Amino acid sequence: MAKTPVLTPQAEDFPRWYQDLINKAELADNGPVRGTMVIRPYGYGLWERMQQEMDARIKDAGAQNAYFPLFIPQSYLTREAEHVEGFAPELAVVTHGGGKELEEPVVVRPTSETIINDYFSKWVQSYRDLPLLINQWANVVRWEMRPRVFLRTTEFLWQEGHTAHATYEDARDYAAYIHREVYADFMVNVLGIDVVLGRKTPRERFAGAINTLTLEGMMGDGKALQMGTSHELGTNFAKAFQTRYLTADGRQELVWQTSWGTSTRMVGGLIMSHGDDNGLRVPPRLAAVQVVVMAIKGEESVARVRELGDTLRAAGLRVHVDDRVDTPFGRRAVDWELKGVPVRIEIGPRDLEAGTAMLVRRIPGGKEAVPADALTALLPKVLDDDQALLLEQSRHRRESRTADVATVAEAAEAAVAGGWARIPWAVLGEEGEAKLAEQAVSVRCLVAEDGSVPDADDAPGTVALVARAY
Amino acid sequence: MAKTPVLTPQAEDFPRWYQDLINKAELADNGPVRGTMVIRPYGYGLWERMQQEMDARIKDAGAQNAYFPLFIPQSYLTREAEHVEGFAPELAVVTHGGGKELEEPVVVRPTSETIINDYFSKWVQSYRDLPLLINQWANVVRWEMRPRVFLRTTEFLWQEGHTAHATYEDARDYAAYIHREVYADFMVNVLGIDVVLGRKTPRERFAGAINTLTLEGMMGDGKALQMGTSHELGTNFAKAFQTRYLTADGRQELVWQTSWGTSTRMVGGLIMSHGDDNGLRVPPRLAAVQVVVMAIKGEESVARVRELGDTLRAAGLRVHVDDRVDTPFGRRAVDWELKGVPVRIEIGPRDLEAGTAMLVRRIPGGKEAVPADALTALLPKVLDDDQALLLEQSRHRRESRTADVATVAEAAEAAVAGGWARIPWAVLGEEGEAKLAEQAVSVRCLVAEDGSVPDADDAPGTVALVARAY
Structure with missing residues (x-):
């Protein structure tokens, strides 16, 4: 569309293309404190949709949401030896509160295994309390030396699941269930990313886990992104926090635990999986806006796109009406292209006469004039095809x-x-x-x-x- | 139900009743760092439903969600004189990150006016960018000397809206719109609390505001709770951060701003408005579980409650099936009473024979046997009546x-x-x-x-x- 490229081409400089896209599509800005980020409305909208889809799957897996404090006494971190070794270099420490120096400094949570175990050890009494399946949506802080927006930030948003089970087998199976039925299902079927499911080597395991399951996606430059992990914690944290339960036959046993997380890093993965030189491409099942109906110019077009917007919404599509005819059409079109809305429907004075609309498809590319009254029937199929195409392209890249x-x-x-x-x-x-x-x-x-x-x-x-x- | 009261009676010691209820209904625990709280799944479920209802209203008011960093450079706070004076005594300060002392300490956000204005000053260029309407769901920290769970906690969860407008009138009207159409509509029609809408005196205004609108609820002991506030900020923060826009006729003007917030404090307000000596009473429109269908004992009852649960769910009700027949029925009934689920449907062997069910209403109290096949038609009316009754009781208390x-x-x-x-x-x-x-x-x-x-x-x-x- 534009003659000069809006973004640095991927082939020229992939990291710069990534940063350009994030700026131009208004996804995020760098925060004032090094490594932090401001997630702008369009970027946050992607995360909100990820949350909705993930939250439904997490609840289907039987976990309930709760909320644990941001501040953790420094001493908690040290109770599990490997855990503190893994996280100590990344901690942010609060030393002053309410105008006074604190008696014990508190750390800003880098993850919540320790504080959650402190409560699990109170809540779990007998085998009847198990499994205990908890999830939380929260911000966490890990001081980041080489920050990159969405991928590695000092503060990020995530969900962290924490569960306690009566047996090794039950914990192992639940970690695997989250890995496959929650994470992989979401990433493959909603994000359209053909992730590989595997097991981390001991070197790459989570600090304090006995096994870490991972989902790895191939990005546009052939590098890998860890999209999520699900850990078997064994009884490591249970030992450190004395999280025990009474068995049916009256013995005290340590619980077996899991933890699992995915974060705003998935937004980065989405960009680097599906983005191209014209911007982002958002999979239809994820998109908060699947279809933008644009008036090219003129009052009649405005009336028509509003009406069409209502019709398509009533058909169950997620629709945005762009009736800003006082802003140049070309600029708006480039902007929707950058933001990766799957389908644009453009209507101008000539279309009104002819009863047509221009259907512009962001994912495969290309446009065609179609009868306006065919759109309701046509679009669901178009969106399904586009969803499938993204996954196919992701699979093809990985295989080739x-x-x-x-x-x-x-x-x-x-x-x-x-x-x-x-x-x-x-x-x-x-x-x-x-x-x-x-x-x-x-x-x-x-x-x-x-x-x-x-x-x-x-x-x-x-x-x-x-x-x-x- | 139980002979010895489960909770300290309200009339005996209201604050202790409040704390008892929070413990026994498993709403929250105190966190390990003074003033922090752990929100347990049932308590968090109340907050999640508040978020859903509020978020829909906020979006209807045209605001978009975004996310700004937890960490704010200390220097930002000092730019607006009244603001820093108001918040300085409550700040938590991070002095160390990534194993090193920071060059400039950062504060954990007590509220986000300053950091948001830093970005508004970049994003707002011309009158075409206004109004800019942003909301964020986040945690904030205000060091609390006399903490009380949900009401005053060092860390709490909230939404904070931040907007920029071209004129004083537009900002004033938007602050009033949020006050009335978002906050009051939610509190009256969903929470069932007959809040009074008013204006704060200069003494009680938000630090940095030119006007603060408030919603005040009367609690069960006759004390007031500030349930939410909506502020006109005038141009105070715009001056401090040089947030200006180009008018249609080419002048540079300061923007006029608002900010507005509601928090997990509303959970405390809900408890103290509607709770009684038997526990919480949750308004049906808020309740994540409106109806609990309980099997008293026996396998046939279990099969029947599961079937009835499906039927009621299909009728659009939010239903939980309690088929834990190996746990004593009385204990389960007391627990649902404590948790305040509006309606219990109890089914035992005799009901199976007679085709009846016991309908137990938590809000007005009382129970009656009804034909099981009448429930689908009966329950929506019961829930509407109960919703109205809570509001009526709240109004009556306030007036009397x-x-x-x-x-x-x-x-x-x-x-x-x-x-x-x-x-x-x-x-x-x-x-x-x-x-x-x-x-x-x-x-x-x-x-x-x-x-x-x-x-x-x-x-x-x-x-x-x-x-x-x-």
Whole structure:
């Protein structure tokens, strides 16, 4: 549409394209404190829709929302040894409150395992109280040395699930259920991102977990983004906080726990999965605005788009009417393109006469004049096709840019070149993993040969997926 | 139901009744850092429903959600003189981040006027960008010396609206619109609380505002609770942050602003408005669970309540099925009573034979056997009646416990005795207001004689509403 590109082209400089898009589509700004971000209304609208879809799935999984304090006594963090080691370097510490120096400094939560266990240890008495399934939507703070909007920010928004179970098996199955039925279902079927489900290596595990399940997406530049994780915590936090229950036969046992989280980082993943040189492309199932009905110019067009907007809304579509005819049409069209609204319906004076509308599709690209009265029947199909296309493009990218390799050197080479490599874990091992790290390449996850998630690090036939990552 | 009271009776010790109810109904716990709270799932469910109802009204008022950082540079607070004076004693200060002492300490937001104006000053260029209508759902921190769960906590959850307008009139009208059409509409029609809408005296105004509108509810003990406020900020923050716009005729002008907020304090207001010696009573329009269908005992009852639950859900009611027949029925009934679910439907073996169900109404009290197949038709009417009854009881309490008085001494006496007093503002004045403060009595708001909100502090016939407050 525009002759000079609105954004730095992806092929020229992918990180700069990402930052350009975030600015021009008005998704977010940097905050005044280093590493923080201001999420602008259009960007926040993406997050709100993610929350809605995720919250419904989390509730279907039986978890209830609650809220735990932002401030955690510093001493809580130290109770689980690996946990404090993992988080200590990233903490923000409040030393003064109400005009006085505090007796014990408090940390701003980087995650809530510790404070939640303090309450689980009070709430859980007997096996009848289990499983205890809690989720919270909250902000967390991890001091970030190399911030990047949505991807790595000092403060971010997320949901964190925390559960307690009577047995190892029950906890393991629940972590896997969240991984598959909540996270993967949402990311594949709503975000349209063909994530790989796998298991983290010991090196990449969450601080305090006995197993971390992950979902990895391939971004437009071939790098990986960890889109969410689901952890088995074993009895590590239960031991630290003495979270025990009375069994049916009268014994006191430690609970088995899980925790799992996804964050505003998913907004970054959405941008880098589906964005192109003209801006964002929002999957129809996620989009708060699926269809924008635009008046090109003239009062009659304005009346017509308002009416059409009502008709399409009544048909169950999420519609925005753009009747700002005093703003140049070209500028508005570029803006909707940048913001990635799946479908634009443009109506001008000539369309009024002809009874037509211009249907412009952001996802596959292209436009065609269609009879205006055919839109109600046409659009649901168009949106379904576009949703499927995004997932197909995501799958195609991942498949075409993933190489099966046999040596550590080949794996590093493929990753540095901007793709993923699959290498037998028995060949790579923890030694090879350490070697890859020297070139900023990591094992994103372990997968079984058939694509399923391995039960253990050393399951026979396990393959390591290797890449550079955000 | 139970012979020994489950809660301390209200008449014996209202504050202890409040705390008992919060514990026994599992609404919240105290957090480990003084003044913080853990909102448990049932309490959080009340807040979630408040958010849903409020969010829809806020969006209808044209505001869009966004998110601004938790951390504000300390220097921002000092830019508006009254604002910093008001908030400085309550700030939590982060001095260390990522293992190092920060060059400039950051404060944890007590409210976001300053940081939001920093961005408004960038986003607002011309009159075409106005009005700019933003809302955010967030946590805020105000160090609290005398904390009480939900009512005054060091951290609380809230929504804060922030808007910028081209003219004084537009800002004034928007602040009034939020006050009336968003806040009062929600509080009266959903919460069932007969709030008084008024104007704060200069002494009680928000730090940095030129006018504060308030909604005051009378609690069960006759004290007042400020349920929400909507402020006209004039150009105070615009001056401090140089938030200007280009007018249609090419001049640079300061924007006129509003801000408005409601918080988890409303949960406390709900409890103290509608709770009784048996527990909470949740208004049907708010309730996440309007009807609990309980199996008394036996497998057949379980099958029947599940089936009935589906039928009632299909009729559009929010239903929970309680089929935990291995837990004593009496304990479960007391628990639902404590939690204030409006209607219980109890089904036991005898009901199965007779085709009846016991309908137990929490709000007016009382129970009656009804034909099970009449429930779908009956319940919507029952719930409407109960909603209306709560509002009527709230109105009756306020009217019967508000006295018209003629002197400052009488006003103080009425308030100390546990009621509200109405006294002409011309009689009371700022001197009388200072005198009342010595007895911990305050002017909750100014109202016009006809009950409307006065345009100015010195409008003729203005009446001061005087009370003790939470």
